[in-house]
Amino acid sequence: MNQRSFASAFRKNRLGLVGLAGVAIFLLVGLIAPIFVPYPKGYGTEIMVSPSLTHIFGTDGLGLDILSEIIWGARTSIYVSSIAVLLAFAIGVPAGLVSGYFRGVPGSIIDTLIDVFLTLPVLPLIIVIAAVVGSSITNVAVVIGLFSWPSLARVTRNATLRVTEMQFIEAARCLGIKQRVILFKHILIVIAGPILVNLTLIMATSVLSEAGLSFLGLGDPSTWSWGTIIKKAWDAGAIIDTPNPYWWWFTPSISIILYVVCFNLLGNAINDALNPKSRD
């Protein structure tokens, strides 16, 4: 892979740069959060203050600064989505590659397994598992990851099936290239586009799932996440109150949307830049 041509192709994609900047900001905020804001806990004195200079995003029903909650929530989101993506990648990509390349019995077994996992009612199952294993944020992340790999495996498998048929794979075999190299280099690099896009989708949906679980009260109550903030706002009736403390539920929702959008933009831009044809 030619690093330079990839980077220069990526730089031409403005939306991709926006996505990259957004992702970078989220990562930075999440990673160095403890340095610039204290962990929001206990009670504050100023309850339900609308956005002002001291509290840019206002405060919640307990008087805690919502900006700090969102910053600490970003940390949780990154943690959850990273674990989910790593798990999905570690299971889904090898499964898809193997079932697409070798087919036969191992292929059918993996394919059936993918089908079974895809037909499972995921949200109720996640709820049950989260309830059983207890609501630590790591458990939630692992459960989300365990249910994210089938879609990735399916995408990988389909792309592998298509690429394996192509003559350059046969040509590579004719030139004595080892099967492992063919599988994990020649094929993987051709199908890297759809895989990366799918990974960014998992990155985004895992945050949505986490927010959903937290909203249902199955998240980790001791950890701030964007879903937890919305849940607390919901429990306090802030979403239907008049006058409405819109800042309480609006800012975490916007954070979730921005997080998802930025990762999607980044994924699409990587996909485009990986395709040599779009570089000219």
Place this chain on the structure above:
Amino acid sequence: MREVQGRQAPDDILIFDNYSAGYLDDDGHIINLLDSLSFSVKEGRALGIVGESGCGKSITGLSAIRLLSKQLVVQGGAIFLGNENLLEKTEREMQDIRGGKIAMIFQEPMTSLNPVLSVGFQIEEVLARHRPELSPDDRRSSAIELLREVGISAPEKRVEDYPHQFSGGMRQRVMIAMAIACHPLLLIADEPTTALDVTIQAQVLALMKRLKGRGSLMLITHNLGIIADLCEEVLVMYAGRIVEKADVETILKKPIHPYTQGLIASIPTLRGERQKFLYSIPGMVPAAKNFPSGCRFHPRCDRCMDLCRVEAPPLTKIRDGHSVRCHLYSGALS
């Protein structure tokens, strides 16, 4: 060690010895495709294999590097590369042979290169695989040298380019560069020019002619013109059997098997008497499961006899270097 077969000259590079292969149908029966192929490719010489589509040419080529699909099974015989029987090699040993001692190029240059890897990377990968003693810098300069050799202009620049930046003819040149990168003893070319337009065909043929002599060539094609241009010896195949085997002169000027005669007669000519219709052999190659009994060509043969329907003719030696599989010459008539 190779068993002594008598007819094997010491300079044979690749020897097919009574090789048969078939495919497994859905019921688990083996249906014969290639029947007792015996021929050899000599050092520094070019052997052409001609025949219609579906006569087993490509499977013969793929057999030599053991890249047959899973449904295909070897039924007997042996394939020797030098003194070693390729059919006894492990997959790992075969991977060292493919690209190293035997290389292959295909019909479709448009799809034979990985679209997301630069051509330089792909050539260097072959070098890294089979000549690990080369340093990365050596590999890069060898890749450039190979591209220059196959006639790519400004190879220092083009080596960074991706396959879609090359035309079909140039991609076929790149494929040839990859194939000859490790100086293989034998190059198998499966319809190397079929997908190219005529002027490019001529250039690629000229290139192959220039490269000839460095190693042996096994050229699979249905185009007798290309055979006439490049090969010294010709194998005519029909329905998985060798029907005639001779030097190129004999095949083109004095073929004796009715099928070869039909093939030659179906070449359009510019000179000679004007014919109303171009000759063609009636019918088509049967599918393997419908191979007829006796001589597999008999339903289409205009000189078919009763014997041809029941008994397969043996490969009969007419004279040194010319054999034919036909009852007209097998002595069965006398």
